[in-house]
Amino acid sequence: MISFTGHVLVVADLDADWLAAHLRPGELSDAFTPPFLGALATRLGRRVNAIDLLALAPAPPPPPDLSLSNVPDLDHPRVRRARRYRHDLRLYAVEGGVVALGRGVADRWEVGIEVDEAHRNGGLGRRLALAAAHLVPEDRGLWAQIAPGNAASLRAFLAAGYRPVGQEALLVRH
Numbered sequence: 001m002i003s004f005t006g007h008v009l010v011v012a013d014l015d016a017d018w019l020a021a022h023l024r025p026g027e028l029s030d031a032f033t034p035p036f037l038g039a040l041a042t043r044l045g046r047r048v049n050a051i052d053l054l055a056l057a058p059a060p061p062p063p064p065d066l067s068l069s070n071v072p073d074l075d076h077p078r079v080r081r082a083r084r085y086r087h088d089l090r091l092y093a094v095e096g097g098v099v100a101l102g103r104g105v106a107d108r109w110e111v112g113i114e115v116d117e118a119h120r121n122g123g124l125g126r127r128l129a130l131a132a133a134h135l136v137p138e139d140r141g142l143w144a145q146i147a148p149g150n151a152a153s154l155r156a157f158l159a160a161g162y163r164p165v166g167q168e169a170l171l172v173r174h
Contacts, residue, residue: 001031001040002105004056004166008032012044012171037169046171052145053154054168057111058161059141061133066149068092068099068131078114085170086110092135097124099132101142109136110143113156125156133160 002009008031010019022039023030024049030036037048070090078098082089086102093099104110113128129144136142144162146154158164 001037001169001171002166003028003031003168005029012040013039014043018043020139032167032169037165037171045174047172048147048174049172050147051167053148053164054166055144055157055162055164056148057129057133057136057142057144058163061130061161064122064127064131066094066127066131068094068128068135074098074152076114078112082112085172090135094117094124094128094131096167097128099135101132101135104143105170108143110145111139112144113153115156120152123159125153126159129157129160129162 002011006028008028010031022036032051037051041048049102069092071093074091075092079089079091079100082100082102086100086104089100089102091098093147096116098114100112102110103124110131111132113125113132115125133142143169144157146157148154
């Protein structure tokens with residue numbers, strides 16, 4: 001499920017009559033309510049993973065002030081999560097932080113960052129988000145899915161110039 005201003009996309013193998021029975025015409029927020037998402041998850045045999053804000057990196061991004069090292073493999077919670085939802089994963093690190101860049105929904109480039117607790121509140125999250133925008137191959141756009149309740153992450157991406165463009169709910173296999 002993806003929504004943008006004035007549009008909701010339900011990307012699933014569903015009958016139009018089933019959707020019409022569950023969504024009121026013109027009520028765009030209905031698609032992201034617990035009753036609809038629960039019914040959709042049941043219908044598809046999946047579970048709702050999260051509802052995230054979608055943001056796009058600035059294009060072109062301002063020059064980064066951080067040099068990331070490519071790390072071929074890394075056992076880190078952010079990396080383990082990225083492996084579940086992305087392919088063509090590329091990992092980068094600096095002291096106190098990790099960037100996981102990979103292809104996700106519709107093969108788009110997506111980023112996840114993590115700042116170690118000891119390095120928080122000093123701007124490293126913003127710097128990681130900004131540096132990540134320079135790592136995308138082929139000059140493609142870079143998407144970030146941000147949990148709205150994760151205020152620190154949201155502030156970091158906004159401070160790096162990422163623009164909110166919509167929301168997304170992934171329904172994943174059990």
